[in-house]
Amino acid sequence: MKPFTPQLVYFEPKALEYPLGVELKEKFEKMDVEIRYTTSHNQVRNLPGENDFQRYRIAKSTLVVGIRKTLKFDTSKPSAEYAIPFATGCMGHCHYCYLQTTMGTKPYIRTYVNVDEILEAADQYMEERAPEITRFEASCTSDIVGIDHLTHTLKRAIEHFGKTDMGRLRFVTKFHHVDHLLDAKHNGKTRFRFSVNADYVIKNFEPGTSPLAKRIEAAGKVARAGYPLGFIVAPIYLHEGWEEGYYHLFERLNEELPKEAREDITFEFIQHRFTKPAKKIIEKNYPMTKLELDETARRYKWGKYGIGKYIYQKEEEEDIKQHLHSYMEKFFPKAKLEYFT
Ligand code: SF4
Numbered sequence: 141m142k143p144f145t146p147q148l149v150y151f152e153p154k155a156l157e158y159p160l161g162v163e164l165k166e167k168f169e170k171m172d173v174e175i176r177y178t179t180s181h182n183q184v185r186n187l188p189g190e191n192d193f194q195r196y197r198i199a200k201s202t203l204v205v206g207i208r209k210t211l212k213f214d215t216s217k218p219s220a221e222y223a224i225p226f227a228t229g230c231m232g233h234c235h236y237c238y239l240q241t242t243m244g245t246k247p248y249i250r251t252y253v254n255v256d257e258i259l260e261a262a263d264q265y266m267e268e269r270a271p272e273i274t275r276f277e278a279s280c281t282s283d284i285v286g287i288d289h290l291t292h293t294l295k296r297a298i299e300h301f302g303k304t305d306m307g308r309l310r311f312v313t314k315f316h317h318v319d320h321l322l323d324a325k326h327n328g329k330t331r332f333r334f335s336v337n338a339d340y341v342i343k344n345f346e347p348g349t350s351p352l353a354k355r356i357e358a359a360g361k362v363a364r365a366g367y368p369l370g371f372i373v374a375p376i377y378l379h380e381g382w383e384e385g386y387y388h389l390f391e392r393l394n395e396e397l398p399k400e401a402r403e404d405i406t407f408e409f410i411q412h413r414f415t416k417p418a419k420k421i422i423e424k425n426y427p428m429t430k431l432e433l434d435e436t437a438r439r440y441k442w443g444k445y446g447i448g449k450y451i452y453q454k455e456e457e458e459d460i461k462q463h464l465h466s467y468m469e470k471f472f473p474k475a476k477l478e479y480f481t
Pocket of ligand 1: 229230231232233234236237238239282283314349
């Protein structure tokens with residue numbers, strides 16, 4: 141599982157007015173990656189591919205280097221006050237990825253080179269809320285760690301928030317390429333979270349991301365580098381042997397994590413859910429998926445804009461909650477469960 145290398149790169153010409161834009165262009169030229177230009181990162185046209193299936197796959201290995209114009213951040217409740225936009229899109233192919241619905245016809249990956257302006261905007265948000273702490277979530281629209289070996293934007297952000305009194309950064313990843321982040325001066329202000337799951341789920345539904353063993357090994361490194369650590373177990377998916385599958389996950393986390401990391405660990409538990417529009421897109425993008433998406437087997441929960449989601453039946457939900465909670469208590473009695481949903 142090698143770090144991501146794009147097959148095709150687009151630049152907004154203005155991105156080359158920023159040092160990171162120039163650096164990336166030189167990097168991709170050396171790597172012999174095809175470079176094209178686009179007037180706007182929002183309108184990349186003529187992506188290669190003969191049909192939707194091919195175009196989707198090519199888009200997910202295409203990187204667009206642009207400028208983030210909107211410096212108004214979205215809110216990101218409940219885990220943070222704001223979503224901080226360093227990138228959009230992801231090279232992973234998780235069958236249930238929420239980006240399939242939110243990014244619609246633009247599944248290509250975008251990285252923004254005006255990092256200083258984004259960080260300045262974050263500083264203003266912090267000032268407005270001072271003396272309250274302001275938390276920024278960096279993985280609302282991408283798996284930021286997955287491309288950071290190319291840009292080091294996340295590393296800059298970690299060090300930026302490390303110097304602030306009132307700022308906190310958090311993100312979650314399914315990738316293990318964390319080595320360049322280990323010596324970042326985080327000062328305990330960044331919570332580094334990994335998305336983990338039972339082996340069966342990762343093997344069947346998360347192609348293009350790091351295997352569980354690698355994620356756990358990376359979590360150990362991050363813990364030893366002194367970062368506050370967190371795990372999102374999501375989506376919790378019922379399958380044959382799920383109880384052992386998730387138990388084994390906790391057992392392996394327990395084997396890997398050093399003692400000192402256990403004082404300050406958070407968990408977030410999210411059961412598998414889907415909406416009708418998401419089901420349609422998943423079946424189009426991943427027609428061979430084994431993912432169970434049967435509305436009649438699920439419980440309907442009303443949602444925003446009239447789009448409800450299908451979650452597990454009440455008894456199944458209770459069963460999941462109870463099992464996962466007991467594993468957490470057994471192996472990490474000091475951990476904090478942020479939410480189960
Ligand atoms: Fe989506 Fe995360 Fe998988 Fe990337 S790693 S495809 S963002 S779920």
